[in-house]
Amino acid sequence: MASILIHRLRALRAVCGREMRKYFRQPGRLLSSLVRPLLWLLVFAAGFQNALGVAIAPPYDTYIEYKVYVAPGLLGMIALFNGMQSSLAMVYDREMGVMRLLLTAPLPRGWLLGCKLAAGTVLSLLQMAAFLLVAAAFGIRFASLHLLAGVGAMALAALMLGALGLLLSVHVRQLENFAGTMNFVIFPMFFISSALYPLWKLQESGAQVVYQLARFNPFTHAVEAIRFALYGQLAPQSLAIVAGSAAVFFVLALQGYDPQRGMARRGRPA
Template sequence: MKHALQALWAIVLRELLKFGRQYGRLLSAIVRPLLWLAVFAAGFRNVFGVAIVEPYDTYIPYDVYIAPGLIGMVLLFNGMQSSLAMVYDREMGLMRLLLTAPLPRPWILFAKLCATAVLSLAQAAVFVIVAALLGTALPVFGPQTPMVLLAAVSAALMLGALGLLLSVHVKQLENFAGTMNFVIFPMYFMSSALYPLWKLEESGAEWVYRIAQFNPFTHAVEWIRFAMYGKDPGLSPWIVLGTLALCFAVASWGYDPQRGFGALTKRGGPA
């Protein structure tokens, strides 16, 4: 156990140190959601109001509504960027060295997943602080804080596990951008991050509404949103945790020496 914890700490510390040297990565992670908050939400502040529905007890401005979705955006993009880093490490041969460590392969992958979640949560925390300075204060502190942390950690782990799963199937860096276009944007726009699900149904976009209902990112955002107001998120936690377990299990299977990563190496594919 001591050896396993040392490996976990070493992998997390490596990712933190690498991230600390990439100032542009933090800047890009924060600028993207802030543009949505400061420009997009500002334009709709007096046009698009959110009715009194759960978890809200009163009418709220649009920027308050989309803020949890923008937190989800930070977690989503960092989870996908971790997938890019995994593909890069695999092409450079670093993943082969890491996976030959005398520890169970799922534990090594779990350590990478924890490192991704730590970076995601750090970036989300910076976004919450900057958003508050811009006038969009979120109810993250108070009796509901443990619920908010649990929701954010679970969402970060789920999206990191999804990125880990994608890294199994993305064989080269050149294919990464195309794959992300079919993952990031559909997951984000077909969710409740920018608009309530009832508005989708009310507008007649039935197929978008149905997809959003089954989108795990929707449930990650809804869990965070409901946790901020201390309300019951319904089935969202179970869907998020179930997706996390499924993605991590399939990714671990894909990195097995007899399949996925190991089999590609044996056939002479990228290491």
């Protein structure tokens, strides 16, 4: 039993170590991952400051600046884009034959895919931490204890979005088709959510269809879980939805990578 556990931990270390080495050999990846959220923070937040007022609503107990409101949504943006980047890496590894070697290792397929998911989650957390450091320089700060609680919510959100990327990698069979699929997933998830504006704004403006779509968007709940955690509060419904979505995405991805019954075996190259 101990030898099996050691063997699995070695696999986890090997997969995570490979992803970390790849990441730190490309310092531009960290900078590029911060460009999008910082652009929203420094440019769009300044423009929307007076256009989008944020009422006193949980988890806030006073009026806040728009840049403070949007910060949790930008943390979610980082996890979303990194999840899609991980999916792209999976498609690339499959084309290069790396995934075939990995999945033929004498370990459960679920553990191997879980190792890939864990590596992507750690990378997301590193990028989120870097963003929080930069945001602090612009006056966006959270209590230290609340940040510790926020790490758990951010990790759960990163797991869910990484599992979604894992599922997408089952269906995207060629690198050439990845950009269109990624845009089809990223932009609706991000814009039809509470990342950039409160849901009550949508309801108040009469956009009922968009409001209902945002309510059922798992990314909305990932952002809300992070937002509440950064203020020392729990959002149990959002946490449950994010955890449930992560489990569903991972199980579907696991079936897709099963050559006996999965979608990867039956589907033709997209």
